[in-house]
Amino acid sequence: MNKNTDTKNSSGKREGEIASVVNRRLFLRSAGLATSLGTIVIAAACSDDDHDPMIPGTGDAVDLGSGDIGVLNYAYALEQLEAAFYIQVITTPYMGMSDAEKAILTDIRDHEVIHRDFFKAALGDKAIKGLTPNFGAIDFSKRDAVLGAAKLFEDTGVAAYNGAGKLIKDPNYLLLAGKIVSVEARHAAVIRDLINPKSADFAGDDILDANGMDKAVAPADILAAVKGFVKDTITGANVGK
Amino acid sequence: MDIFKIIDKFQQIDGDAIGRLEYASRRHFMNRIGSKLASAAIPMAFASIVNKAFAQSAGAIDVLNYALTLEYLEDEFYKAGNAAAGLIPASDKVIFTQIGKHETQHVAFLVKALGAKAITKPSFDFTYKGGFADIFSNYKTFVTVSSALEDTGVRAYKGQAGALQMDPQILEYALQVHSVEARHAAVARRLAAAQLGNPAMKGWITGKEGAVPAIYAGEENMTQGGVNLKGLASKSDAAVTEAFDEPLTKEAVLAIAGPFIKP
Incomplete structure (x- = not known):
């Protein structure tokens, strides 16, 4: 079980202030490697060397809060990112997007927007702010890049909901999380079948364990894995507590 | 089968799991292989930890x-x-x-x-x-x-x-x-x-669309968390029902x- 990566220690004390982008990238890449997501994060961190997907958020500090509200805000944060991603995918379709693919990606966009707005409404005045995504590392004109990112977001979402389930106290919220996951x-x-049609990848050995189970990943590790995709600095230390 | 992953999982439930396994191992080595009692200790300790991990109601x-x-x-x-x-x-x-x-x-x-x-x-x-x-x-x-x-x-x-x-x-x-x-x-x-x-x-399941209609009853539900989501985010009823799977x-x-x- 990996603990939260301590930014101060790992970035080399005050030297961190003059760390080059390369150094930060290296550090954050290894931080990514250290999460339970394993290969997912490796794929994300290495997917595009021309960009730096892991520059820490430059937006606001956002605290998800504690207890069940924290879990709902955690879900709301992830759904915001997913919704923003698919809105962009449909606004600027990649080259050669087929009608069938567009129909699928439009459906998924709608589901994520519904999830996002549902959580926002459910949380009311306890909802976190609208986050500022950072998709600079994703080349939305390329099919491989878009579907690769979609796979990452969906697998991460599944692992996140699976890991959050036991943190939820209200059985009604647990059921809601189950309906969404x-x-x-x-x-x-x-998405995995679009990338590699008719293969075993839809529930691939790269993501499932030897018991035929999906991942269940704790909020701290999920937040570390997605931090490169959001400008705000999200803290979820009290989610579910 | 990754034994370390299993032990890690048990450790989350039973903080003393490693300690008990080590105790069992020490006894095992101290008694040498000859003692049937000692060699039985490891599986017994392990079984009790497994039991605790799956201490189901x-x-x-x-x-x-x-x-x-x-x-x-x-x-x-x-x-x-x-x-x-x-x-x-x-x-x-x-x-x-x-x-x-x-x-x-x-x-x-x-x-x-x-x-x-x-x-x-x-x-x-x-x-x-x-x-x-x-x-x-x-x-x-x-x-x-x-x-x-x-x-x-x-x-x-x-x-x-x-x-x-x-x-x-x-x-x-x-x-x-x-x-x-x-x-x-x-x-x-x-x-x-x-x-x-x-x-x-x-x-995904639109309304209650499926190859054997009888088993999809209730999938067309539009009410989540006590609120009817019709028209949420200006999305269609079809999309709202697809966005949530329903239990049985x-x-x-x-x-x-x-x-x-x-x-």
């Missing part, structure tokens, strides 16, 4:  | 045996389907082999977790008392039933989450299986849609699965 898993399977 | 045991019944059903179904000559086209073999592998793994996991409390495997009638007479000779029937079984599995696990809240580690395992069933369901639905020529059937009670699932199980 299986839809995220359906997305993950279909 | 009576309710959790019921849920796990219920899950095992459904996994036995799925496992046997894919074993028979994958073995039936000429049933599954070569293009789709990889998919059903992968699904079948997971169901076998789920059965093995549940049997191990339940130990002596595991139910024995029922005998199955996959023709569903004649309703699916050509189940293992007609691919269209096979994918129809596959999609229905997977979607029912998703609904079944979802319906039990609340019953496992007192057993957080078991809840987590159940969730980890639940999302795999959903991955299976998405792909099986798309294969079934192609075979049935039904473009309205997608990887154990009674409803057993009513669906019942005809598959020989009395």
Whole structure:
């Protein structure tokens, strides 16, 4: 079980202030490697060397809060990122997007927007702010880049909901999370089948364990894995506590 | 099988797991191999830790045996389907082999977790008392039933989450299986849609669209968290129903699965 990576220690004390982008990238890449997501994060960190997907957030500090509200805000944060991603995918379709692919990606966009707005409404005045995504590392004109990022987001969403389940106290919220996570898993399977049709990848050995189980990942590790995709600095230390 | 991962999992539940294993190992070495008592210590210590990890309430045991019944059903179904000559086209073999592998793994996991409390495997009638007479000779029937079984599995696990809240580690395992069933369901639905020529059937469930309509009752629900989501974000009713999967009670699932199980 990996603990939160301590930024101060790992970035080399005050030297961190003059760390080059390369150094930060290296550090954050190894931080990514240290998360339970393993290969997912490796893929994300290495997917595009021309950009730096892991520059720390330059936006606001956002605290998800504690207890069940913290879990709901955590879900709301992830759904915001997913919704923003698919809105961009449909606004600027990649070259050669087929009608079938566009229909699938439009459906997924709609589901994520519904999830996002549902959590916002459910949280009311306890909802975190609208986050500022950072998709600079994703080349939205390329099919491989877009579907690769979609796979990452969906697999991460599944692992996040699976890991959050036991943190939820109100059984009604647990059921709601269950209603959403299986839809995220359906997305993950279909995206994976678009990338590698008719293969075993829809529930691939790269993501499932030897018991035939999906991942369940704690909030701290998920937040570390997605920090490169959001400008705000999200803290979730009290989620579910 | 990654022993360190297993021990890590137990460590989360039982902080002293490593200590007890070390104690057992020390005794083992101190007594040398000759002592049968000492060599028995490791498995005993391990078993007690395993027991603690799966220290199920009576309710959790019921849920796990219920899950095992459904996994036995799925496992046997894919074993028979994958073995039936000429049933599954070569293009789709990889998919059903992968699904079948997971169901076998789920059965093995549940049997191990339940130990002596595991139910024995029922005998199955996959023709569903004649309703699916050509189940293992007609691919269209096979994918129809596959999609229905997977979607029912998703609904079944979802319906039990609340019953496992007192057993957080078991809840987590159940969730980890639940999302795999959903991955299976998405792909099986798309294969079934192609075979049935039904473009309205997608990887996600629009309204209560599915190859066996009877099992999708309630999937068209629009109310979440006590609020009717009609018109949310200006999205269609279809999209709202797709965005949320709905649970089934154990009674409803057993009513669906019942005809598959020989009395």
